[in-house]
Amino acid sequence: MAKTVSFLLVDDDADDTSLFKEVLEEVNPSVVFNSAEDGHQALHYLKKDGGTLPDIIFLDLNMPRMSGKECLTEIKRDEKLHDIPVIMYTTSSQSKDIEETMQKGAICFITKPTNLNDLKSILSSISGNVHSNLQKTLRVLSDTANTFIVC
Amino acid sequence: MILIVDDKQENLFSLKALLQLNLYDADTADSGEVALKKILRNEYELIILDVQMPGIDGYEVAEIITGYSKSKDIPIIFLSAVNIDKRFIAKGYTSGGVDYVTKPFDPDLLLLKIKTFSKLYRQTKELNDIKDNLEQKVEERTAELKQLNIHLEASNSQLQQYAFIASHDLQEPLRKIVTFTRILKERFSEKVPEANEYMSRIIASSERMRTLISDLLDYSRIEMDRKFVLADLNKIVSQSLTDLEIIISEKNAEVVVEQLCPIEAIPEQMAQVFQNLISNALKFSKQDVTPVLRISAELIKEKTIESKLSANGKYCRIKVTDNGIGFDEIYLDKIFGMFQRLHSKAEYSGTGIGLSITKKIIENHSGLISANSKENEGSAFIIILPVKQATT
Numbered sequence: 227m228a229k230t231v232s233f234l235l236v237d238d239d240a241d242d243t244s245l246f247k248e249v250l251e252e253v254n255p256s257v258v259f260n261s262a263e264d265g266h267q268a269l270h271y272l273k274k275d276g277g278t279l280p281d282i283i284f285l286d287l288n289m290p291r292m293s294g295k296e297c298l299t300e301i302k303r304d305e306k307l308h309d310i311p312v313i314m315y316t317t318s319s320q321s322k323d324i325e326e327t328m329q330k331g332a333i334c335f336i337t338k339p340t341n342l343n344d345l346k347s348i349l350s351s352i353s354g355n356v357h358s359n360l361q362k363t364l365r366v367l368s369d370t371a372n373t374f375i376v377c
Numbered sequence: 378m379i380l381i382v383d384d385k386q387e388n389l390f391s392l393k394a395l396l397q398l399n400l401y402d403a404d405t406a407d408s409g410e411v412a413l414k415k416i417l418r419n420e421y422e423l424i425i426l427d428v429q430m431p432g433i434d435g436y437e438v439a440e441i442i443t444g445y446s447k448s449k450d451i452p453i454i455f456l457s458a459v460n461i462d463k464r465f466i467a468k469g470y471t472s473g474g475v476d477y478v479t480k481p482f483d484p485d486l487l488l489l490k491i492k493t494f495s496k497l498y499r500q501t502k503e504l505n506d507i508k509d510n511l512e513q514k515v516e517e518r519t520a521e522l523k524q525l526n527i528h529l530e531a532s533n534s535q536l537q538q539y540a541f542i543a544s545h546d547l548q549e550p551l552r553k554i555v556t557f558t559r560i561l562k563e564r565f566s567e568k569v570p571e572a573n574e575y576m577s578r579i580i581a582s583s584e585r586m587r588t589l590i591s592d593l594l595d596y597s598r599i600e601m602d603r604k605f606v607l608a609d610l611n612k613i614v615s616q617s618l619t620d621l622e623i624i625i626s627e628k629n630a631e632v633v634v635e636q637l638c639p640i641e642a643i644p645e646q647m648a649q650v651f652q653n654l655i656s657n658a659l660k661f662s663k664q665d666v667t668p669v670l671r672i673s674a675e676l677i678k679e680k681t682i683e684s685k686l687s688a689n690g691k692y693c694r695i696k697v698t699d700n701g702i703g704f705d706e707i708y709l710d711k712i713f714g715m716f717q718r719l720h721s722k723a724e725y726s727g728t729g730i731g732l733s734i735t736k737k738i739i740e741n742h743s744g745l746i747s748a749n750s751k752e753n754e755g756s757a758f759i760i761i762l763p764v765k766q767a768t769t
Contacts, residue, residue: 241553317549319591321645340555342563 231356232258234280236268236297237315238289242338246284246349249342253350265292269300272307279310281356285332287316287323295327302331311360313352319374328376334364339373347371378402378419379491382412382438383427383456392425392456399488409433413441416448422495422502426474428457428465436472443473450501452494454478454487540597544590551590555583585728592730596715599646599737605766608644610637610695614672617651621659628659630668637674638693641766646738651697653731654758658699660725661756671698682747682759691764698757703750713746743767 233250237243243261250257260280262268269292272279283301287294294314301307314327314335324335339345347367355363361377368375379401381392389405396403404419406412409432412424424442428435435455442448455469458480469477476490558579566573614634618625625632632655655670662668674695678687684694704712704719711717713736716729739746742762750756 239549245556317552318545338552340552340559342556342560 230256230258231282231353232278232280233260233282233284233353234268234271235259235261235284235315236263236265236289236294237261237284237286238263239286242286245342245345249345250349250353253346254353257353264289265294265297265300268297272301273304279307281310282352282360283310283312284315285312287314287318287327295330298327298330298332311356324376333361334375334377336364336376337374339371341372344371344373348373348375378404378421379423379425379495380404380406380412380415380419380421381425382406382409382430382435384408384430385427388427395484395488396491401491409435409438412438416442416445416451421448421451422498423491424451424453425491426453426455428455428460428469436468439469439473450498450505452476452498454490454494456480456482534600537597537600541594541601544594544597547590548587548594551583551587555580555587558583589728589730592728592734595649596730596734596737599734599741602643602646603741604643605641605742606644607639608642608647609639610642610647610674613644613648614651617648617655620652621656624656624659628662628668630659630662630670632670633672635671635673637672637695638676638764640693640762640764642742642762643738646741650735650738650760653735654697657731658697658701658756660727661701661703662699663702663753666700669700672696673698676764677761680745680761680763682745682761684761693762693764695760695762696757697760698755700755703752703754703756705752706748706750709748709750712748 231254235243235246237246247259247261250259258280260271262271268283268285271277285294285298289297294316298312298314301310301312308331311333312331314323314332315338316323316335317338319337327335336348339348348364348371351363351367352360364375364377368377379396381389381396381403382405383389383392384407386407389407393403393405404415404421406415409430412426413433415421416424426435426438430438433441435457439453439455442451442453452475453473455466455474455477457465457469457477460466461479466477466479475494478487478490558576562573562576562580566576611634614637618632618634651672655672658670659668672695674693675686676688676690677684677692677694678690679685680692682694684690684692708719712719713732715733717733718725718727718729736746739760739762743766744760744762746758746760748756748758
């Protein structure tokens with residue numbers, strides 16, 4: 227049996243978080259889902275002793291207290307965390323944000339889709355490929371999805 | 378007031394009496410030192426100066442007086458009984474005197490001289506006061522304008538920040554309107570078919586607003602970015618053509634791109650310029666005619682739309698011409714304005730921001746943009762850009 231996949235979504239937007247969870251559970255009911263409301267909460271969760279680490283992190287950019295960029299820097303700085311793939315998940319589609327976060331070590335930059343089907347296909351391909359070549363899968367997806375995906 | 382300087386009390390007395398008799402205010406000093414002190418303290422319109430005095434003599438007093446900025450314009454009349462030789466008189470003039478009167482003098486003539494010189498002094502002083510006043514006013518105004526300008530620049534950049542933040546934050550709720558309406562449509566439109574059409578309209582309107590906001594965002598961002606590099610315009614144009622591939626093949630358009638001059642530019646912004654101009658040309662193409670676009674460039678002598686060609690010119694003229702529906706040139710000023718459209722939304726889609734973004738980008742590059750067109754005869758958009766950006 228395949229290993230269960232665990233997702234961490236870091237986003238202060240409750241609507242987006244519930245939608246994300248709903249879609250994720252629909253496309254892959256076996257996925258373990260956790261969420262944090264900002265960078266601080268996320269880091270606290272990730273650095274807590276004895277906790278299992280997520281297989282993938284979705285990170286919003288614009289959050290109170292600690293922004294996505296700051297949180298990304300912290301994750302990449304931490305020996306225990308820096309191998310977890312981080313996908314930026316945000317409203318922005320600015321080249322400045324994309325360049326900066328990719329440089330800091332994010333593997334992909336996804337603009338939050340307005341179409342549920344896009345979110346479905348994104349989450350189902352990710353949850354099925356977390357341990358294989360994720361970037362490649364998402365790149366293929368970026369050609370067909372209506373939303374903005376850079377890998 | 379007139380100052381009389383003489384070391385002999387009887388001379389002071391008689392001259393003072395003469396002046397007072399003729400209604401002049403007169404003051405006296407019995408040495409050069411006293412005179413200098415008084416000049417620093419008081420305002421005089423004329424000085425009558427004895428040449429030969431113990432201590433500082435008249436010439437020295439005159440030189441010192443003309444050296445002070447406060448007293449340099451006060452006319453000095455030398456009065457001497459002893460030094461009447463031509464060389465003394467000459468020295469009097471070179472040390473700063475306006476006249477040199479020898480004793481014995483004719484009181485009437487002296488009075489006339491006094492009258493003339495003090496009148497001249499008053500007029501000069503008045504003129505100088507007016508000049509100083511004017512200079513001060515100009516300085517004040519300049520300072521005020523500078524202050525205003527600083528203020529204006531600050532509020533301008535603040536406004537841009539606001540526009541940027543506002544349009545960014547506006548996208549967030551709008552995205553949710555679209556997302557949730559889509560969910561509604563997907564899950565309930567079968568149960569409530571009448572609602573389907575309304576939900577489609579909500580989505581279409583929201584999508585249109587998203588385009589508007591993202592265009593505004595682009596517009597407000599133009600001046601924030603000022604990273605100029607030597608840009609290969611051909612590469613930029615071919616990237617824009619790739620981005621527009623679908624519409625180009627849909628319209629079956631023919632695009633001819635000539636050799637373009639490399640210039641110092643912000644590549645992303647120039648890409649947006651070409652994208653806007655090419656997609657406009659395609660959008661406003663004639664229905665039954667194959668759209669033909671031509672993009673060309675040439676080096677020109679000066680920064681004018683009509684400038685002559687010049688092989689080593691400092692400016693580059695880029696033309697994007699099409700055989701589309703064109704427009705009446707009376708609207709030329711209008712088309713580059715924000716939210717300006719010449720057609721209804723039903724005829725041609727668009728936010729009316731594209732060309733104003735284009736214009737702002739060109740201005741951000743210190744360039745010019747204009748167009749030539751006639752209704753039904755295609756358009757040519759002309760851009761003038763400096764080959765090198767001025768270093769600031």
